[in-house]
Amino acid sequence: MNLVALGVVALIVVIAAIVLVIVGLRETRDAVDPLEARMAEYVDVENLQSLEQIEMQQPLTERVIIPLARRLGEIALRFTPQNALEQTAHKIELAGSPRGLEPTTYWAARFGAAIGVAAFLMFIYSIGSLNWSLGRKTMLLVVFSVIGFYIPELLIRSRINRRQDTIRKAMPDALDLLTICVEAGLGFDGALAKVTEKWDNELSLEFGRVLREIQFGKLRREALRDMADRIGIPEMTSFVAAVIQSEQLGVSMAKVLRIQADQMRIRRRQIAEEKAQQAPIKMLFPMGLLIFPALMVILLGPAAVQLMRSALGGLFF
Known part of the structure; x- marks a missing residue:
């Protein structure tokens, strides 16, 4: 009798252990992983794409x-x-x-x-x-x-x-803005940042690159010289040399910038005058090849037809 009771108790203990294990496994499986829950907040699992699908979506x-x-x-x-x-x-x-x-x-x-x-x-x-x-x-x-x-x-x-033409045309106005900013109390770097903020052209992009290089630890004069090399026009080389010399000698930056702006404006006017003087020479080829032949046909065409119909034209045709 004692053996039967012990067997029943052992069977009950085994069944209870199995039930507890199953319940524990189910709770563990149903439990939400904190990392997966956090990822689910930002990632839509249903729309996840493989690397091959992402590559195939590219042009x-x-x-x-x-x-x-x-x-x-x-x-x-x-x-x-x-x-x-x-x-x-x-x-x-x-x-x-x-x-x-x-x-x-x-x-x-x-x-x-x-x-x-x-x-x-x-x-x-x-x-x-x-x-x-x-x-x-x-x-x-x-x-x-x-x-x-x-x-x-x-x-x-x-x-x-x-x-280069775009930068050359934009330099006088940019230097005027730099001069105003420096005279208002900003430093040279702050003036460059203001030009970069207000404009969106090739020159402002170069100024922005200079500022980033300075922030990364490059010396200002080296960043400016690299900018002059990337642009490759004499006006920018002269401007960079004047700024570096002003910084080394302690000359007023606003005065140097104003002088440079005046020189750039004079240079821009000279370039415009040179192009205006070259315009007649450049017009000779299209005029001689396209305009004059059509004009001659319009002017002499009717006379040629009349000549062909006249008695004098009959001697030749």
Whole structure:
């Protein structure tokens, strides 16, 4: 009897233990992890995407073309002299680093343009009915490939010229604002910050970069000299030299800025006068090629028709 009672008690204890284990596991499983709860507040788990899905949502240029261009640029850099690479990097800085352009991408664009032009001509040869010799086709292919190779160079030079003209035109007004801010009691860095805050152009972007470099620990004169190198115009070089000299000699910064602003304004007027004097010369080519022939046709056309219909015209026609 005692054995039966002990067996029943043991069975009850085992069943109770199993029930407690099951309940404990269920409570543990149903309990909310604090870390998961915190993440759920900021992340929608149902809308989580894999890395492949995120990459497929990007444009084709960022997924395929740009990585391929960088790879081609890296291959091209192996055969490019170091001096040419430094010149390319400086040229990109002068252009303002459009769209984060890098030397590898630039050289890839040049070689890609040459290959693309050559492929286009080969396609034209294949579908056309040109009875040219192989040597003539090859020469034309080489010539147009060279032209395609220099197209990115022409584009970046045009970008440099536009950027430098924009900065040159904005400098007198920017220096006036700097002068007003300095005379009002701001320091030179504060005046640069005010110009950066009020304007949104190439010059204000360069001023903002100078301020960031100063905040990162670079000396002001070094940051200003680097800015002059990135812009590459004599007016900016003169301005930076005057500011550095004023800082070293203790001359009034407001006076120096006002003198520089007057000089920049005079220089801007001189450049405008030079362009105005060059305008008639630049107009000769379009006038001689486009306007004068049409004008001659309008003026002499009726007389030529009358001459053809007259008796005198009958002697010749």
